[in-house]
Amino acid sequence: AIPLVTAISTSASARKGLLIRNRTAFEKTRKLSMIIFDKTGTLTEGDFGVQKIKSLSDQYDEVELLKIAGAIESKSEHPIANGIMKKVQEEGLELDSVEDYENITGEGVKANIGGKKVSIVSPGYLKKNDFELPENLEESGQETVVFVIVDQVVVGYLALADRVRSSSQKAIETLKKEHIKVVMATGDNEKAAKAVSDELSLDEYYAEVMPEDKQEIIKRAQSNGEVVAMTGDGVNDAPALAQADIGIAVGSGTDVAAETADIVLVNSEPTDISALIVFGKATYKKMV
């Protein structure tokens, strides 16, 4: 089996940037019963576009909301930040400088702008911190919504949309044929998560998941006898990648994720992941 794996890992790695760092973990593909995908950038393109900007305050109109969001997001590399920066550029806006920028892990970003405390955050953050969730949000349907908070007041929100990758459907069909349960865990909101889950007929999904929760989800599945593979891209995903029986770092991602993972895929095409698993199963099937 070793020469075969070496062969695929070298030839595929030349083509697609595949690295099997831990062959013992890769051998577990033969017992694999569950795969947990992250959503943004793996099952979806991770290419957000701003669909809507909505003011909830007389003091900030849509352009001002975009300027505030842009000023902070210029410091972030999150796919949501990239989507907001695209819009800022389209509108040709000039941005204020920010101070004390901070990432709120899995929930958003914050900074000071001109003496005001500003944050751009998830619906989960509002709930957790006892902000009232603005009404009339149903119009934003399955989009990813982030709120703009200025000095403890929710002054507006931006709705962004992403798309399911064209290869996700095929990858999931392949995995299900191998009797592998396909699960998604995302930090994004319930509606956006459900839309992707429905579109792809996933077996299960978890929304508004904090990075540390991902590890817990895997542990629980493992204690129910599941052999679990997990994909991840961020620094945040490192503990979950380590917990999984097979940790798969995807995307150009971060070095931390790649260093913890058993398998590294530079391109995060889901079909590359399913093909790798099918190959692993076929290769190690006869081993005890």
Ligand code: ADP
């Ligand atoms: P995932 O990769 O599963 O989509 P993340 O943990 O990266 O989840 O993000 C979870 C949520 O936190 C996002 O859906 C968003 O609401 C919020 N968030 C994270 N980073 C940012 C950011 N730079 N700007 C605004 N919101 C963010």
Ligand code: MG
């Ligand atoms: Mg992420």
